[in-house]
Amino acid sequence: MESLPLAFWLDLLGTFVFGISGALVAVRRGLDIFGIAVLSVAAGLAGGMIRDMLLGATPPTALEDPRYLLTSLAAGVCVFFGHRLLDRLNKPVMVLDALGLGVFAVSGCHKSLVFGLDPLPAILLGVLTAVGGGAVRDLFVAEIPRVLREEVYALAAMVGAAIVVAGGALGLADGWTAAAGVVGAFAVRVISVWRDWRAPRAPGS
Amino acid sequence: MESLPLAFWLDLLGTFVFGISGALVAVRRGLDIFGIAVLSVAAGLAGGMIRDMLLGATPPTALEDPRYLLTSLAAGVCVFFGHRLLDRLNKPVMVLDALGLGVFAVSGCHKSLVFGLDPLPAILLGVLTAVGGGAVRDLFVAEIPRVLREEVYALAAMVGAAIVVAGGALGLADGWTAAAGVVGAFAVRVISVWRDWRAPRAPGS
Amino acid sequence: MESLPLAFWLDLLGTFVFGISGALVAVRRGLDIFGIAVLSVAAGLAGGMIRDMLLGATPPTALEDPRYLLTSLAAGVCVFFGHRLLDRLNKPVMVLDALGLGVFAVSGCHKSLVFGLDPLPAILLGVLTAVGGGAVRDLFVAEIPRVLREEVYALAAMVGAAIVVAGGALGLADGWTAAAGVVGAFAVRVISVWRDWRAPRAPGS
Incomplete structure (x- = not known):
């Protein structure tokens, strides 16, 4: 994947923050150290694996490169020892989840x-990649996905x-575009929670 | 997919009716417009994506051709504005689900x-494709799949x-065979609900 | 898959025992004969299908070779008629699940x-293959996976x-290594249940 260094670092960052979010959910459910490891790996790697399976990019980068597994396990270890610190921060799962979502x-x-x-399917697969890890995390603890x-x-x-x-259509540099995309998604998500944005429901529902 | 025009139109029809069924479930659960969009896309596209991932036909047609995404979103929009009409019909989710199942x-x-x-695995993958979208829809709202x-x-x-x-074994035309298959599956499903067919349980269970 | 005879027989054995475990769960939930068939096929084939999709080995062996489907259906039939016998054995789902896990x-x-x-990702995919079938089985009946x-x-x-x-690293024969792996995983799992091993929880959780 040397030709995709940007995607590599984004993936690794997303893997870590979703891994943290999965491990925090596991700790709150009172799971043991192995349950924590399973949920941090599942939340960290599932989104990218779904993306790569759908693209036919197999084996997925999360399986070709051991750094993905180690990163998600490191997230689990951080939470195992540091969850009290993380819990003191306000809504840590929400903020990390928002960062992973954007990444x-x-x-x-x-x-x-x-x-x-094409652009539309690429946006769809971006959304799928972003919501996949969190959905697997939530399904595993029998919650309706976020x-x-x-x-x-x-x-x-x-x-x-x-x-x-x-x-991409405007020909901007990948790095700046990626940064803007992560910041944009993160901002929309965090502001929507902070300002308690409400989306419309079906009329008469 | 110009070589598979039949599969294309069947897929699009199935995408639409499963999209409707997903959106109706979302409206009943009181989800907002984005939740409706997510469930109509998930129910509409998951079956075909699972089929294509298993066949190694990646990226799946649902990602290569934007019409799939637009079709499932259109189903969500129809439900958003028309769910009261659809609800007045008897058991609309069941009937649409039966049609999607057959398609x-x-x-x-x-x-x-x-x-x-081979024939047996082809039947298995047909069943998987058919039950996949509905299973994802039901799992997402934490219900035991239909x-x-x-x-x-x-x-x-x-x-x-x-x-x-x-x-296929008898050498009949694809179009007639497909129509017979859809009608057959739809009829078995709808009649079984209508007549309240009961399947045997394990003796002593 | 003539080049992988060992993997073939291991897969078939795992398919059968996970098929049994899925069918037993279905009988306990009072599902009918079709629900039993669905859960024995899902539990028996999902792990291998996930493995093959992630490796890009499509179509999965479970779809290329009808013997997989027939094996998991045979497991369902055995349970349909023999579940009272199986239930008299102590914790049969756990023991079969442990065997499938190892295989x-x-x-x-x-x-x-x-x-x-690489070795680390190969271990990860081994774990995924092993827990996949059981996770799908448990998610389908809305239980938190084992x-x-x-x-x-x-x-x-x-x-x-x-x-x-x-x-593999020591150059031992595949057959002996595989047998040792199955026995090792099975023993760790069964002894842990028997001796009620407890894994550590996060400090302060």
């Missing part, structure tokens, strides 16, 4: 464009992915 | 045969897929 | 090494996969 939306969309997908419960979640991922598509 | 069973089996699978709860569900998909295999 | 951990890791994965609930589960799979990697 994976950008990396998923970016890699889809590299693999020749992507359905939260008002502005898939939309935030869509914003991040759309910025990547727009930046 | 995807046929398209999954047909594409599996084109990719050279394929387990309902008496005659996987069996209906199997009938549709088996008709495709039989039609 | 799939070994087969997943072995096939990953054949496909050129891999999260149980103290020593992913660890047992990891032991089996690590033995395969170690045996």
Whole structure:
């Protein structure tokens, strides 16, 4: 993957923050150290694996490069020893989840464009990559995934992915476009929670 | 996919009706417009994506062709504005689900045969394609999937897929075989609900 | 897959025992004969399908070779008629699940090494293969997967996969290494349940 250094670092960052979010959920559920490891690996790697399986980029980078596994396990170890510190921060799972959401939306969309997908499907796969890890994490503890419960979640991922598509169409540098996409998705998600944005429901529902 | 026009139109029809069923579930759960979009896309596209990932036909047609995404989103929009009309019809989710079941069973089996699978595995993949979208829809709202709860569900998909295999073995035209498969699966499913067919349980259970 | 006769027989054995475990769960939930068939196929084939999709070995062996489907259906039939006998045995789901866990951990890791994965990712994919079928089985009946609930589960799979990697590195014969891996994973799992091993929780959780 030397030709995709940007995607590599984005993936690794997303793997770490989703790994943290998975491990925090595991600690709150009272799971043991192995349950923590399973949920940090599942939350950290599932989004990228789904992306790569759908692109036909197999084996997924998360399996070809041991650094992904080690990164998600490192996230689990950090939470095992440091969860009390993380819990003192306000809504840590939400903020980390928002960061992972932005990072994976950008990396998923970016890699889809590299693999020749059209803009709309590339945005879709960016969203899928972004919500995949969290959905697996939530399904494993029998919760309705955040992507359905939260008002502005898939939309935030869509914003991040759309910025990547727009930046590519405008010929901007990949690095700046990626940064803008991550910041855009993260901002939309965090502000929506902070300001308690409400999305419309079906009339009469 | 110009070589598979039949599979294309079947897929698009199945995407639409499963998209409707996903969106109706979302409205009933009181989800907002983004939750509706997520469930209509998930229910509409998951079956075909699972089929294509298993066949190695990546990226899946649902990602290569933006019409799939637009079709499932259109289903969500129809439900957003028209769910009161749809609710007045009797058991609309069940009937649409039965139609999607038949369509995807046929398209999954047909594409599996084109990719050279043997008859039995082709039927299995047809069933998987057919139950995949609904299973993802139900898992996302933390319900036991319809394929387990309902008496005659996987069996209906199997009938549709088996008709495709039989039609192919008899050298019948693809179009007629596909139509017969959809009608067969749909009829078995709807009649089983209507007549309240009961399947046997394990003796002594 | 004539070049992988060992993996073939391991896969078939794992398919059968996970098929039994899935069918037993279905009978306990009072599902009908089709629900039993769905859960025995899902539990029996999902792990290997996930493995093959991640390796890019598509279509998966479970779809290329009808014997996999027939094996998992045979497991369902055995349970349909014989579940009272199986229930008289102590903790039959746990023991069969442990055997399937070991078999799939070994087969997943072995096939990953054949496909050129590094040792760490090969162990990860062995664990994924081993826990995949059971996770799908448990998610389908809306239970938190065993891999999260149980103290020593992913660890047992990891032991089996690590033995395969170690045996390969030492140049031992595949057959003996595989047998040692299955026995190792099975023993760790069963002894952990029998002796009620407890894994550490995060300090202060």
